[in-house]
């Protein structure tokens with residue numbers, strides 16, 4: 312009985328600590344104004360730390376590129392909400408997998424929206440970890456290139 316409890320507890324612990332990442336590209340819907348974008352960014356920066364979600368949201372030429380890192384259940388739930396959001400469309404998942412370590416953890420902003428050099432360097436590190444160069448077709452790379460160094 313004790314053994315069973317230990318095993319169940321072990322699985323439960325693993326489940327709790329399992330970390331996951333989702334990275335996607337999407338296109339802004341036409342209706343989105345600058346002020347609405349600002350509102351959205353403010354909202355995200357306030358909410359994500361409370362969910363212990365790290366990552367980045369980059370915006371360039373009507374496209375969003377977002378990286379979410381965190382507890383698997385939290386990431387999946389958040390992404391389920393995000394993908395239903397009418398403010399963007401054509402969502403293209405680039406990565407959806409478990410991770411050993413978060414790339415954006417210990418980063419001063421933890422969750423970042425600004426397109427600073429440091430943000431982009433993080434994104435490069437993140438993508439290179441997954442053999443991005445060899446894994447994805449050229450047309451996808453072309454879409455992501457504006458976000459990279």
Ligand SMILES: Cc1cc2nc3c(=O)[nH]c(=O)nc-3n(C[C@H](O)[C@H](O)[C@H](O)COP(=O)(O)O)c2cc1C
Pocket residue numbers: 337351354355358359368375377389392393394396398399
């Ligand atoms: C491109 C994009 C990225 C988003 N990223 C996040 C995010 O990281 N965290 C978050 O809480 N909401 C994010 N949102 C907003 C959610 O889609 C949603 O509006 C918000 O979570 C409120 O959902 P609710 O009204 O169902 O509570 C994002 C929306 C868009 C369009």
